[in-house]
Amino acid sequence: MLINFINRKNINIEQLEKLYNDVEWYAYTQDLNVLQNAINQSLEVISAWNGEELVGLIRIVGDGLTIIYIQDILVLNAYQNQGIATRLIQKVLHKYKSIRQKVLLTEEAPDVRHFYEKNGFESCDQGSLVAFAKLGEIR
Known part of the structure; x- marks a missing residue:
């Protein structure tokens, strides 16, 4: 299987909805206009494609x-554990290698922790950093 990586923001909203729903990020798909605007207003979006199918x-x-700030990184369940997320994050880390602060916030899970640590991230609960977040209520 050949996965193509494309740097672009104009992604079909139905493809985005399928991807976000597949990984159960339903808060993003409650208002598809907000999701589309969030994509469009991002600094950068790199997507992974298997032919015409958005897979990551x-x-x-x-x-x-x-x-x-890495806001979202997601891969369709059927394509997980094939290195797609690693390739996505490595593309970002290479492009922004001179940036001092590379930040993300994610849920706690052993596989999630392992993924980010193997890609050079340090958990704020392990080092000299402290992290704070104030999350709004989901509509």
């Missing part, structure tokens, strides 16, 4: 000079 995506926000 990484979305970056930030200023691109001093900080990037």
